[in-house]
Amino acid sequence: MSTIRDINRYAILKVLGVLLIIEGLFMLLSLLPSAWYDRQCLSNMVLFEPTHDFLPLLISGVIALSIGSSLYIFNRNLDQNSIGKREGYIIVSLSWVAISIFGALPFMLSGVTTNYTDAFFETMSGFTTTGASIFTDIEALPKGILFWRALTQWIGGMGIIVLSLAVLPILGIGGMQLFVAEVPGVTPDKLTPRITQTAKNLWVIYVAMTLFCTAFLIFGGLSIYDALCHSFTTLSTGGFGTKNDSVAGFSPYLQMVLIVFMYLAGINFSLHFFALRRRFKYIISNEELKNYTYIILISTAIITASLLILKNVAFDKALIDSLFQVVSIITTTGFVSADYLTWPTYSWLIIFLLMFIGGCAGSTGGGIKVVRIVLLFRNSKLELKRLIHPQALIPVRLNGKSIPQHIIFNVLAFFLIYIVIFATGSLAVSMMGLDFESSIGAVAASLGNIGPGIGSVGPVLNYGLIPDAGKWLLSFLMLLGRLELFTVLILFSAAFWNK
């Protein structure tokens, strides 16, 4: 019988320490744009006015670095054992919470908000790559703060790729377990070596794509600063921008660049890895990618037609608006190029349904994930076959392989829990005074890590007016959705603590 006392808490604190050190370094990185845009004031030593963010970012970075280093150093020698599955679960959930607690500091210290709930919500929304914001006038925020805000999403995206492709499969959770059913040479008790190697490969791809995106955006006329901020939040499918109207004011070229990179960010990153190795046959035959693309094309076609016929929009605008919003929502990025709530009801209902589908497993996108949807549909068809032939064992197939029954079971349970959390979450939010559409919109958009929802949290509005209790609840839902439900829920199960 191992109990709560057996958990290697030194190892957990050590890892959290490392993460806080990394967070502190990224905060210090935000000093660059802050210093550049505030160079006049900096030279005059005007640092303490609310529009200045140099000192707040510096202080926040130093706090994160010192606490991180202390945690690392104090626990380094106490950690005698390796990290097991249970520690893994705890680290994953705690790390997102810990970096959000400290990541909120720059918002508080710079005075852009005086409510810690708002600051925490904005930061959790960043690290979970959701993109739901409490700010109305984004252009009034200091440049360093906006840079840090975009960076939280970029860091979150990095984190989620490693998590979904390297950590969760070993913990037995997540859509990617389908692809790495056997991970050679890895015992559950020694996670570290394998994770390190996978992480390195993926991050190289992630950084490279971010730089490419930045270059294309600069080529389209954006400043280096705006291009970087938007690349950070495109590749992470986060959706924080630097403009009040999101990307509605961008040129068609810039919007097309964002469409391409959002689409790429919504694809399983291991496919990008295979692309580098020129294994294109493998990529083209990938059934998740195929279905992801079909869903985008069909949704875009229906919405374009509705805008052409029912709203008399010009063809090119109808097409790019539809395609942009479909890709922005299914990848759970949440950039807004057009207010989809002004479209015909069934067009934005399609957008709303896409919020539940989400990107591919192993991408930076949220939601239920395309591969799960594909498996669920195939299993339903087979369930009819099973009723006709009750004696036969009829497995679900994907990419030419039979999927073990316990995985289908897990996917079905995932879908159920997702819907139940959506329903009860909506009920809880509506108890806080939100109307029906806003409640289901806020919960669907938080749980799916999208950002804009429907109703009063629609594409041209924000989360500022939701009561504090609602913001905490939605922050929790963002975390739940981001960490594929089970990772967080398992911590609330008695069986976890009394092994």
Add this chain to the structure above:
Amino acid sequence: MSTIRDINRYAILKVLGVLLIIEGLFMLLSLLPSAWYDRQCLSNMVLFEPTHDFLPLLISGVIALSIGSSLYIFNRNLDQNSIGKREGYIIVSLSWVAISIFGALPFMLSGVTTNYTDAFFETMSGFTTTGASIFTDIEALPKGILFWRALTQWIGGMGIIVLSLAVLPILGIGGMQLFVAEVPGVTPDKLTPRITQTAKNLWVIYVAMTLFCTAFLIFGGLSIYDALCHSFTTLSTGGFGTKNDSVAGFSPYLQMVLIVFMYLAGINFSLHFFALRRRFKYIISNEELKNYTYIILISTAIITASLLILKNVAFDKALIDSLFQVVSIITTTGFVSADYLTWPTYSWLIIFLLMFIGGCAGSTGGGIKVVRIVLLFRNSKLELKRLIHPQALIPVRLNGKSIPQHIIFNVLAFFLIYIVIFATGSLAVSMMGLDFESSIGAVAASLGNIGPGIGSVGPVLNYGLIPDAGKWLLSFLMLLGRLELFTVLILFSAAFWNK
């Protein structure tokens, strides 16, 4: 290889013939109230004006009887083989469609509607015990027609009890398969003897409860006619009434009577059977009944509190309104004692969520069914346990027994398909011009066999303004929901026809 040619179509037509004969007899039964209330006109031979329904009912009855008898007689001698599983599936779906096609005749012939779509919708809404109506001024309808309308629900309720407790378990579908895992002495090829015995027992209970309900209602001051009509539609959890304001004008006593009988009708009828045999221990320990009751009590408590605090409603009115609507909706009856859409958002959101839960398996209620919800929640909790102990086989338990994994699998697939049909159905209905809330309300209320939904098909409105295509779609959804999805869907599967 058996193919479509091997299906015993003579047996199918013979059974349909019997059902049409029964339907014809019930139509003729409606001549009694028609003649009684129209006795003045009858004696003057004023029969062909639109408010008179004697002749239309007579003609409809004769048509159903003649076609039914012909089908029975012609196919009687041709039917050499027994009825198997495949014939069972076809008969179940076809019978609901066939009796709806003919059941619509009285509405057409009497001229209360001139649109066959409306007449069919109303009849399918009756036989599926849904209770969605296209009529605005119900009190203006002739008494015989209203009686027939109530009878369609009563017949539908009878049908569904036999179906869910005797037929579907043998076909391997439905919530009740949990209780009759082994049906002694029945081979899938010979369904008839067992069904006949079960049906007889259940119908005695059903008829007895209907008579009790009628007596209580008469005691409360209703006319025999109104009491009968309301008993028919209470025990069948149908919800068709005889008044324009449903049951809002009823006294608290009458509403309490309806609450009690709706509650009873939403319970598994095999428990009523056990009650007659005084096996009360078995009933009290039934976990579905327990959860059904808890859900009602908790929902009522929350809504009562909201009406007291936020709407300043008097306690007794708040309590009875809440309890009535909670019971009316969870049992999928759909009687309206108060317009729940005027309640606080979260109160009617609870009502909306209850539409998905529905009554107990083996009751006349629709929806997903309480037992499935219980199993789904238990399985989700266990899924977390399975992640912690991946090697262990952890079965879901109900009423002290382990539930086989293929049944949990089926229940999970049922939930998924239910939600997917709800989502795509809502999308389709919204394409016909309905707004968001009306679309999801109409689909949830049709699929769950409830009747009143939200939005423009809310409790004080009706389905009259929905376009014809929408009425056909909703009729199909009523059928799908009533026959537990798989029974109908299996007919669309290639594997069914090419065995």
